Amino acid sequence: MTETWDDVNEQVKTDWKDDTTPFERVYEVVEQTHDGQSAAKIGERALVSEPTARRHCKSLVNTGFAETEQEGQTTLYKRNSDRVLMSRIRELREEVTRPELLDSIQEMKAEIRRYEDRYDVVSPEELAQQLDADETDGWDDLTAWRTTRQNLAVAQAALAYDEASHQLAV
Known part of the structure; x- marks a missing residue:
């Protein structure tokens, strides 16, 4: 049964990746992010590289859709609660x-x-x-x-x- 679920999950990821742009996927992940996450984590969830996630997150911050916070040297991104x-x-x-x-x-x-x-x-x-x-x-x-x-x-x-x-x- 686990194998079937793994196949379904992989198929959903593949379909999502095929049907959306990298920016759309990053947007969707940030939209669901209440607590700050690193560009690496967002990239992992959005199926994009860390540099791609960081670039799109910065764009979302510039438009006011997302905001940042610092955790040590790491910039965390999350949706703008306001x-x-x-x-x-x-x-x-x-x-x-x-x-x-x-x-x-x-x-x-x-x-x-x-x-x-x-x-x-x-x-x-x-x-x-x-x-x-x-x-x-x-x-x-x-x-x-x-x-x-x-x-x-x-x-x-x-x-x-x-x-x-x-x-x-x-």
């Missing part, structure tokens, strides 16, 4: 009406209040300090709470962005 956030805000603004956004914000605030009341804490971080390792439901709720808090922040930012856009248009 750009990702702005993309999510614009996407939300285009796909959801203002009343829907306001309703969603109210629902998320109510959900957060339910977590606070259920666990008698004010944050997921405080809940994490109280949970035992085997409390599956509590850890699931903690994850959902963090996600809701992140989604609320993005929704509120989209609302503020929408308001600012309207004010600038006047």
Whole structure:
């Protein structure tokens, strides 16, 4: 069975390489990179040489899609989190009406209040300090709470962005 999977994985890599340019593959890898990675690691994942990966990563940094950080002598590349956030805000603004956004914000605030009341804490971080390792439901709720808090922040930012856009248009 392992041999079959190895063949499938190799075929997927071959197809990806045949159907994309080196730049497209580096772009896709960086787009999925939250923590900085070296050009060598990105090149390995993107099926390109290290110099090719470094060249394309530098282009992505110049366009603002990626950012760098230093780890000793090594430059690490990752997607630009501000750009990702702005993309999510614009996407939300285009796909959801203002009343829907306001309703969603109210629902998320109510959900957060339910977590606070259920666990008698004010944050997921405080809940994490109280949970035992085997409390599956509590850890699931903690994850959902963090996600809701992140989604609320993005929704509120989209609302503020929408308001600012309207004010600038006047």
